[in-house]
């Protein structure tokens with residue numbers, strides 16, 4: 204009884220808050236209608252799956268540079284993403300990181316869980332973890348977006364979440380660096396817990412660009428004895 208009352212009060216409160224601050228699409232800013240959440244249907248329709256043959260045959264674009272990047276260069280078994288890094292995805296990822304719309308992390312996780320049906324290769328991967336954010340940057344931003352996505356994704360996909368990777372030292376913000384600097388910047392930056400031992404692990408991040416950070420996470424997990432590591436991101440930048 205008390206729970207029902209509480210739930211009703213909460214619903215009422217949510218409705219009242221939405222009346223004063225109507226929910227808007229995080230991509231285009233139009234007012235959301237029921238049952239839309241976080242993103243309007245129009246923008247959601249523009250979130251397309253990444254092209255299937257993107258790895259190995261295509262290029263990963265990084266700013267003005269087109270870089271040939273093959274899956275063989277990485278230590279994870281494979282990398283998949285729920286959507287391509289187009290304009291809507293770009294806007295959403297940016298808003299999650301810099302405007303702290305944490306509800307978007309949950310939205311990304313839901314999209315990723317839904318897209319799992321296209322990726323049966325994840326079936327044997329039962330443990331989910333996140334690319335870590337250094338504690339200095341976590342303090343500045345207040346949250347690690349990858350961790351929020353990973354926790355929600357574990358919940359939606361019925362897998363378990365564990366915090367396994369930590370940063371050994373502070374790395375400069377990746378956005379200030381070029382391709383080669385990025386690679387050097389994250390090299391050997393991570394360590395992983397022994398709980399990784401013998402497990403098939405999915406490393407979660409919001410967006411796959413050069414793959415360096417996820418690859419370093421992978422190396423740390425493998426060093427800690429992980430059986431296999433796969434990468435899964437909400438979005439992937441593809442040429």
Ligand SMILES: [Zn+2]
Nearest residue numbers: 228231243246
């Ligand atoms: Zn929209």
